[in-house]
Amino acid sequence: MMDKKIKLVLSYDGSIYHGWQIQQNAFTLQAVVEDRLEKMLGVPVRVFASGRTDAGVHALEQVAHFTTSSPMDPETLCKGLNALLPEDILVKQASYVSADFHARYSVRTKAYEYRILNADAPDIFQRNYLWHIRRRLDIGKMRRCLSTLVGCHDFSSFKSAGSENRNPVRTIHRAELFSGNDGLIRITIEADGFLRHMVRNIVGTLVEVGRGKMTATRFVEILESGDRRLAGPKAPARGLFLVTVNY
Amino acid sequence: MMDKKIKLVLSYDGSIYHGWQIQQNAFTLQAVVEDRLEKMLGVPVRVFASGRTDAGVHALEQVAHFTTSSPMDPETLCKGLNALLPEDILVKQASYVSADFHARYSVRTKAYEYRILNADAPDIFQRNYLWHIRRRLDIGKMRRCLSTLVGCHDFSSFKSAGSENRNPVRTIHRAELFSGNDGLIRITIEADGFLRHMVRNIVGTLVEVGRGKMTATRFVEILESGDRRLAGPKAPARGLFLVTVNY
Numbered sequence: 001m002m003d004k005k006i007k008l009v010l011s012y013d014g015s016i017y018h019g020w021q022i023q024q025n026a027f028t029l030q031a032v033v034e035d036r037l038e039k040m041l042g043v044p045v046r047v048f049a050s051g052r053t054d055a056g057v058h059a060l061e062q063v064a065h066f067t068t069s070s071p072m073d074p075e076t077l078c079k080g081l082n083a084l085l086p087e088d089i090l091v092k093q094a095s096y097v098s099a100d101f102h103a104r105y106s107v108r109t110k111a112y113e114y115r116i117l118n119a120d121a122p123d124i125f126q127r128n129y130l131w132h133i134r135r136r137l138d139i140g141k142m143r144r145c146l147s148t149l150v151g152c153h154d155f156s157s158f159k160s161a162g163s164e165n166r167n168p169v170r171t172i173h174r175a176e177l178f179s180g181n182d183g184l185i186r187i188t189i190e191a192d193g194f195l196r197h198m199v200r201n202i203v204g205t206l207v208e209v210g211r212g213k214m215t216a217t218r219f220v221e222i223l224e225s226g227d228r229r230l231a232g233p234k235a236p237a238r239g240l241f242l243v244t245v246n247y
Numbered sequence: 248m249m250d251k252k253i254k255l256v257l258s259y260d261g262s263i264y265h266g267w268q269i270q271q272n273a274f275t276l277q278a279v280v281e282d283r284l285e286k287m288l289g290v291p292v293r294v295f296a297s298g299r300t301d302a303g304v305h306a307l308e309q310v311a312h313f314t315t316s317s318p319m320d321p322e323t324l325c326k327g328l329n330a331l332l333p334e335d336i337l338v339k340q341a342s343y344v345s346a347d348f349h350a351r352y353s354v355r356t357k358a359y360e361y362r363i364l365n366a367d368a369p370d371i372f373q374r375n376y377l378w379h380i381r382r383r384l385d386i387g388k389m390r391r392c393l394s395t396l397v398g399c400h401d402f403s404s405f406k407s408a409g410s411e412n413r414n415p416v417r418t419i420h421r422a423e424l425f426s427g428n429d430g431l432i433r434i435t436i437e438a439d440g441f442l443r444h445m446v447r448n449i450v451g452t453l454v455e456v457g458r459g460k461m462t463a464t465r466f467v468e469i470l471e472s473g474d475r476r477l478a479g480p481k482a483p484a485r486g487l488f489l490v491t492v493n494y
Contacts, residue, residue, distance in 0.1 A: 013371050058372070087374045124260050125305070125376060127334045 003067050006074055007097040008033075010062045013088040014053060015128040015238070020062070021052040029053075029089065033064070036084040040077060041070045048103045050110060050245040054197070056237030058129065060113075061092065063245040065103040101247070109173055111190035111243045112199045114235065116207070119183030130184075131203075131239035137210030139179050145209050145219040146175040146187065149202065156226040158202050159195035160234070168195060168226075188243070197234055205232035250314050253321055254344040255280075257309045260335040261300060262375040262485070267309070268299040276300075276336065280311070283331040287324060288317045295350045297357060297492040301444070303484030305376065307360075308339065310492040312350040348494070356420055358437040358490045359446045361482065363454070366430030377431075378450075378486035384457030386426050392456050392466040393422040393434065396449065403473040405449050406442035407481070415442060415473075435490070444481055452479035 010033070018026040022034070030047060037045040049064040072080075074094035081091045100106075117123055117130040118137050149172050156168040174190040187206070189199055205222065208214040214232065222230045257280070265273040269281070277294060284292040296311040319327075321341035328338045347353075364370055364377040365384050396419050403415040421437040434453070436446055452469065455461040461479065469477045 011371055013374075087369075088371055090369060090371050092368065121339065122334075122337060124258055124335055124337050127260075129372060 003069050005065055005067050005097050005099055005101060006077065007093075007095050007101065007103065008047075008064045008066075008078075008091055009093040010059060010064060011090045011092055012059050012062065013128070014056050014058045016088070017055065019053055019055045019057070020049055032086065032089060033081075036081055037066065039084055040080050041068055041072065043068075050103050050107050050242075051194075053242055054237050054240075056128075057240045057242065059242040061244050062242055063103050063247075065097060065101060103245075106247050107193070107245055109190050109192055109246045110194065111174070111188060111246075112194070113241045113243045114187040114189075114199060114203045115239045115241070116185040116187070116203075117183055118185055128238050129241075131207075131236050133207065133211075135211055137185070137207065138212065139177065139185070139210070141216050142187075142206050142210045143177045144216050145206055146177055146189075148220050148223065149175045149189070153223060154226055155195050155198055155223075157222050157224075157228055157231050158198050158205070159228060160197035160201065161228060170194065170198075199240060200235040200237065201228075201231055203235040203239075207235065208232035250316050252312055252314050252344050252346055252348060253324065254340075254342050254348065254350065255294075255311045255313075255338055256340040257306060257311060258337045258339055259306050259309065260375070261303050261305045263335070264302065266300055266302045266304070267296055279333065279336060280328075283328055284313065286331055287327050288315055288319065290315075297350045297354050297489075298441075300489055301484050301487075303375075304487045304489070306489040308491050309489055310350050310494075312344060312348060350492075353494050354440070354492055356437050356439055356493045357441065358421070358435060358493075359441070360488045360490045361434040361436075361446060361450045362486045362488070363432040363434070363450075364430055365432055375485050376488075378483050380454065380458075382458055384432070384454065385459065386424065386432070386457070388463050389434075389453050389457045390424050391463050392453055393424055393436075395467050395470065396422045396436070400470060401473050402442050402445055402470075404469050404475055404478050405445050405452070406475060407444035407448065408475060417441065417445075446487060447482040447484065448475075448478055450482040450486075454482065455479035 012029055017029050020029045022028050022030040034045055034047050045066050047064045047066045049062055078091050078094040115130050117132045122132040152171045154168050155170050170191050170193050172191045176188045178186045209216055209219050259276055264276050267276045269275050269277040281292055281294050292313050294311045294313045325338050325341040362377050364379045369379040399418045401415050402417050417438050417440050419438045423435045425433045456463055456466050
């Protein structure tokens, strides 16, 4: 039987998981998905995602692939998997892809969204999907800072200390802030790739500006400095969503 | 020190609780609220709510009261309680009320909302707050059935078997269905009171009509029959919200 490659589009609520990537003695999304795939296909399956997401981070559309010799068609596999998966993981789509597709290496761009609730009262029903900030944020200043990120930059200032030592240059195609009447602020960043904790470090620093603790000029200086120690604290994981992966 | 009566407006996510009302060996909302109040005030406190909510049922605005000799003002109490309460319970407001106010006996009307997601795909992030129904529902028929409920009726057909044997006559002031493009259906019912599981039994039967398993005429017959055995199955708790309590 010839091996086929199947692409999965997954949505998940990362609240109770120790992130995507499989680890010894940790409850991870990858481990759960691989376990259910093994139940469906009868053999162990290794799943490759577009990238890891951290503990508590969610995905509207994560993409992953695996290779199988099973004759089961993608649609049947999708339904079967959803019947086996817990309620906080959903396979939105399964389809055949060509042998040269790779969920991680074929990525063209990825987009993340960060959600902030800027209001007096928290929204208890959205508590795992928002960063609740009481103090009124200066949206205009935050937007100006965001716009300076677009383009090709060395993002060393916004990578986490423990991140792998690879090329820190990334190209941001889109960096936008949407603000609603209900206090909901959505920050969307699309780039050809992200350094470890990059979105959360950017948002944490943006919020320092929004709170008036840092000037917009200082934000630009931090970006240009390449020095992580100057940036603001990392925003909480719970507000972050992997929104789309483009190939 | 003269005793004062304090009214609380509470919002809670009922997902992990065994309902509002305190019970032996069960994790209930009332037990948690009373425990935190005791921590604040230094003495045991009994809290009276407008009514119990069942396991898994939520509240946007539940109302409760208690009596205390503490000089602590309501605003301080509110902030202190919120600092002690878990993230799924919020005190939205605390205020003094007159001695003749009673959270349960002074109720004029209460409103519940039931949320259905009528779409192919579930919303995993709202899984505890919706009843997900794949099959397309006939909204027009459901609306017609709802409208027949308005007014004064014997609701015995829609009370649960184990409910207390009290007067089954209630007056429904408002029974509406809102349907959005995203498949979200919200059913709002306001009445002078509700029998046990009344909203969930009504919604479960409405959905039978929406699914085409029951005619609208049959729905009216069931209401008039007073026979619980004729009604549809009870809708799941997770879609139900206590929205407001009016005094």
